[in-house]
Amino acid sequence: xxxxxxRSIALLYLAAILVGPLAIVFYRxxxxxVGDAWSALSSPDALHAFTLTLIIAAIAVPLNTVFGILxxxxxVRRRFRGKGILxxxxxxxxxxxxxxxxxxxxxxxxxTGWLGGWLERHDLQVLFALxxxxxxxxxxxxxxxxxxxxxxxxxxxxxxxxxxRTLGASGWQTFWRITLPAIRWAVIYGVVLTTARCLxxxxxxxxxxxRIQGQTETATLRVEERYDSFDLAGAYxxxxxxxxxxxxxxxxxxxxxxxxxxx
Amino acid sequence: xxxxxxxxxKRFGAFTALDDVSxxxxxxxxxxxxxxxxxxxxxxxxxxxxxxxxxxxxxxISGEDAxxxxxxxxxxxxxxxxxxxxxHMTVRDNVGFGLAIRKRPKVEIRERVDRLLELVxxxxxxxxxxxxxxxxxxxxxxxxxxxxxxxxxxxLDEPFGALDARVRAELREWLRxxxxxxxxxxxFVTHDQxxxxxxxxxxxxxxxxxxxxxxxxxxxxxxPATAFVMRFVGEANEVGDRLVRxxxxxxxxxxxxxxxxxxxxxxxxxGFEVRVELTTADGAPLLAQLSRxxxxxxxxxxxxxxxxxxxxxxxxxxxx
Numbered sequence: 168x169x170x171x172x173x174r175s176i177a178l179l180y181l182a183a184i185l186v187g188p189l190a191i192v193f194y195r196x197x198x199x200x201v202g203d204a205w206s207a208l209s210s211p212d213a214l215h216a217f218t219l220t221l222i223i224a225a226i227a228v229p230l231n232t233v234f235g236i237l238x239x240x241x242x243v244r245r246r247f248r249g250k251g252i253l254x255x256x257x258x259x260x261x262x263x264x265x266x267x268x269x270x271x272x273x274x275x276x277x278x279t280g281w282l283g284g285w286l287e288r289h290d291l292q293v294l295f296a297l298x299x300x301x302x303x304x305x306x307x308x309x310x311x312x313x314x315x316x317x318x319x320x321x322x323x324x325x326x327x328x329x330x331x332r333t334l335g336a337s338g339w340q341t342f343w344r345i346t347l348p349a350i351r352w353a354v355i356y357g358v359v360l361t362t363a364r365c366l367x368x369x370x371x372x373x374x375x376x377x378r379i380q381g382q383t384e385t386a387t388l389r390v391e392e393r394y395d396s397f398d399l400a401g402a403y404x405x406x407x408x409x410x411x412x413x414x415x416x417x418x419x420x421x422x423x424x425x426x427x428x429x430x
Numbered sequence: 431x432x433x434x435x436x437x438x439x440k441r442f443g444a445f446t447a448l449d450d451v452s453x454x455x456x457x458x459x460x461x462x463x464x465x466x467x468x469x470x471x472x473x474x475x476x477x478x479x480x481x482x483x484x485x486x487x488x489x490x491i492s493g494e495d496a497x498x499x500x501x502x503x504x505x506x507x508x509x510x511x512x513x514x515x516x517x518h519m520t521v522r523d524n525v526g527f528g529l530a531i532r533k534r535p536k537v538e539i540r541e542r543v544d545r546l547l548e549l550v551x552x553x554x555x556x557x558x559x560x561x562x563x564x565x566x567x568x569x570x571x572x573x574x575x576x577x578x579x580x581x582x583x584x585x586l587d588e589p590f591g592a593l594d595a596r597v598r599a600e601l602r603e604w605l606r607x608x609x610x611x612x613x614x615x616x617x618f619v620t621h622d623q624x625x626x627x628x629x630x631x632x633x634x635x636x637x638x639x640x641x642x643x644x645x646x647x648x649x650x651x652x653x654p655a656t657a658f659v660m661r662f663v664g665e666a667n668e669v670g671d672r673l674v675r676x677x678x679x680x681x682x683x684x685x686x687x688x689x690x691x692x693x694x695x696x697x698x699x700x701g702f703e704v705r706v707e708l709t710t711a712d713g714a715p716l717l718a719q720l721s722r723x724x725x726x727x728x729x730x731x732x733x734x735x736x737x738x739x740x741x742x743x744x745x746x747x748x749x750x
Contacts, residue, residue, distance in 0.1 A: 326514035329481050330572075332501040333508040334528035335579060344527075348518040 189410060196403040207393070207401035208408065212381045216389040217408070222297070223372075223385065224365040227304040231361050235312025236354065240346075242313070243320040244328075260309045268306050269374025272299055276375075295377035300385070303371035308364040312357030319353035320346075356423055363416045366409065431492035431582040431615050432457045433478060438487030440473055447473040448484070449639040455617060455632070457492070460609045462626035463619045465636035466662070471619045474636070475585050478617065479508045491582055507576030507614070511588040513568040515560035521547070521571050522556040528579035546574040549608070566597040570604075577612065586618035590625065602629050623663050627651075635659050657746040667716050672743040676719040681706065681728060682737045689739035692716060697730050706730060708738060 196204050207213060241247070242254055260268070276293040277283050286293055293299050327349065331341040347354075369387040376383040384392065386405055393401035433455040440448040448470045455461050463471040476482040478489055480501035489497045496504055516524050522543055523530075529539045547553045550570040560568055569589060576584060589605070590598040606629050609616055620626050626633050627647040634644045635658070643655040647663075654660035657673060666673040680686065692708040695715075704725045706718040716738060720728075730736070 326510050326512060327516055329501075330508065330510060330514040330516070330575075331527070331531075333479055333481070333504075333506055334575065335502045335505070335531045336527075337502060340531060344531075345516060 192403055192406050192410065195399065196407050199400065203400040204404035204407070207398070207404040210401075212384065213389060213401070213405060215381050216384050216386045216405070219297075219300075219384065220366055220386040223301055223304050224362055226301050227308055227365045228358060228361050230305055231308055232312050232354065232358055234309070235314075235357060235361075236316055236350075238313040239316035239320055239350075242317055244325060257310050257313050260307050265303075265307050265368065265370030265372075266374060269303055269371035272303055272306075272371070272375050294375055295379070295383060297383075299375040300372050300383065303375050304365050304368050307368055307371050308361045311360040311364060312354065315353045315357035315360070316350050319350045323349045352423060356420065359416055359420055359423070363413060366412055432490075433492075433583060433615065433617070434488075434490040435474065435478065436488045436490070438474065438477060438484045438489070440470075440477065440482065440484050446639045448477070451487070451636075451639070451641055453634055453641060453644065455615060457615055458613050459632055460606070460616045460630050461618075461632045461634065462630035463617060463636060464621070464623060464626040464633050464662070466621055469636040470639045471621075471636045472587055475587055475617060475619050478583070479506050479585050480504050481508070505579065505582050507579070507581035507584040509569070509572050509576050509584070509586040509589050511591045513560070513565075513572045513592075515568050515572060517560055520557050520559055521552060521563070524560065524571055525574045525578055527575060532579060542578060546578055549577075549611075550574040564597075565593050566601060569593065569601065573605075573608070577614070581614065584614045584616045586616070588619055588621070591620075598625075605629055627663070633663075635662060637662070654744070660744060660746070665717060665719075668714065669716075669740055669743060672740070672745045674740040674743040676705075676717045678740055678742040679716065679718040680739050680741050681718055681720065681724075681730070682739075683728065684737065686737040686739040689737040691735055692738045694730055694732055694734045694736060696732060697725075699725075708736070710738070 238253065238257060242250060242257075273294065274280050275282055276286065276299060278287065282293075291298075293302075327345050328341050331345045332338075336344065367387060368385075369391075372385055373388060373391075376385070376388065378384055378388055378392065380389075380392065386409055390402050390405045390409070393399075393405065433453075435451060435453040438448050438451045439446075451470070451474060453474070463474060465471045473482060477484050478491075480496070480499060480503075484497070487497070488495060491504065491506070516527065519527070525546055526539045526543045529542060534542075543556070544553070547556055550573055552567060552570055552574065555563060555567065555571075560571065563571065573586075573589075586605075590601050593601065602625060605618075618629070627650075631646065632644065633647060633650055635642045635650060637658045643650060643659045645653070650659060650663045654663060657666075660666045660673050665676050667676060667679070668674075680689075682689070690710050692710045694706060694708055696707040698705040698707070699722070702722050704720045704722055706720060706725075708716040708718065710716060718738065728736075
């Protein structure tokens with residue numbers, strides 16, 4: 168009885184907070200048929216927004232994967248000064264509001280910012296362009312790979328790596344043949360989470376992008392822009408695609424999990 | 431290949447793991463590093479393998495200075511207490527790893543792996559994964575893996591420590607036979623004196639970051655250099671400021687010259703050996719080991735007062 172009660176509370180909570188609103192979005196999108204939604208998605212600006220979102224993710228995810236694995240290795244396998252600080256700083260993007268991240272980039276790269284003058288002299292456009300949007304996205308999606316890989320590295324220990332060294336493997340060979348296969352599911356899991364975060368990022372990118380339609384407008388920014396222009400069907404349609412991607416990501420994670428447990 | 435360790439010191443923070451340790455291991459010998467936990471024996475083994483760097487001192491492997499050589503260049507085989515099996519590889523790939531790293535031809539690797547699997551009696555398990563093997567089988571796989579690249583020396587860190595008593599005894603016997611066959615210079619670390627005396631030709635007894643004594647099992651037992659060695663290698667009673675082996679105590683119902691009176695607490699009959707636990711008049715516990723025949727004539731019973739006298743004993747400068 169007690170367990171049933173707990174379960175109902177959990178399910179009701181989920182329904183109220185998540186499923187309900189999501190269902191309404193689905194309903195509203197297709198209220199007037201598929202036609203409206205389709206034309207909203209196939210407009211050049213919408214296609215550009217999706218493409219831009221994918222480009223940013225395609226740059227940010229590999230960067231954060233490599234950096235995340237390196238950080239995890241440093242935190243678990245090395246002894247050095249300032250390790251505690253590194254460990255704490257990796258979590259910073261989780262604690263910091265994305266708007267603050269965007270603002271700090273603004274202060275750094277803006278015309279009056281620390282690097283703004285230098286960039287302008289060399290005719291480099293960072294703010295209101297792809298570079299700033301990528302930097303903002305990299306920042307907010309930074310911790311996921313490292314946070315997944317650190318506990319796995321701790322759990323497998325370093326004896327396998329030491330054994331590989333005594334058998335003649337170099338550091339590089341040990342990484343590719345022993346360490347990476349041992350942490351592969353944690354890396355994949357981290358990549359999935361990073362990708363989800365990159366596709367859904369709004370706050371930091373909103374601040375640094377300038378939101379120029381057809382140029383620096385990502386999918387999430389376009390949802391907001393369509394909504395503000397009273398094009399509800401357009402806003403809903405883009406939201407649906409983002410929601411479907413999120414669901415696909417969740418399904419991918421549940422597919423990975425049991426294999427991870429048995430590995 | 432011989433191993434010479436000269437004046438090695440190693441500290442971990444405030445803890446001294448090795449304090450000016452020197453050791454010579456002859457080519458082809460089977461040596462045990464014996465000592466309680468924290469005595470520095472594993473650290474010494476790991477320094478020989480290159481897995482730890484000494485603060486000072488020199489490691490020579492077959493006459494060459496190997497102190498600054500990386501582990502992958504030392505050509506040593508290392509076996510870990512918890513096997514360190516490569517979990518994502520089959521038994522065959524585990525054993526062949528060292529050869530694959532050296533880019534040996536596939537045919538050669540296959541033949542050598544076959545030979546080694548036969549040597550460790552795992553020929554039917556080549557396609558299994560480590561998770562599908564028992565502890566004893568995993569450790570045999572780890573041994574085959576360490577031997578595959580034909581190492582100059584074989585180092586084993588508490589190799590049987592994680593196994594149950596029966597498998598331990600089996601692998602001990604098996605390591606000794608393997609050493610007779612392969613003749614690779616071998617050092618193994620253990621805290622079990624019976625294991626060291628059973629397997630090794632030479633034992634280095636370690637205590638508090640130092641080597642107390644190096645010798646054959648018989649030398650250590652018969653001529654212990656320090657009180658620690660006498661206590662750690664075999665059992666010893668404290669009688670005044672001297673140490674006595676339990677089998678060097680004579681028991682009698684009648685007064686003995688240089689003897690003391692003691693109360694019989696317990697008589698444990700283990701077949702041929704009979705262990706008698708006693709307490710002397712001044713409260714010191716004593717253990718006597720007698721043969722079944724010797725006890726038969728004494729009619730020992732719990733609660734009895736008997737006379738005890740040492741037939742042989744040793745005195746050490748400092749009773750450390």
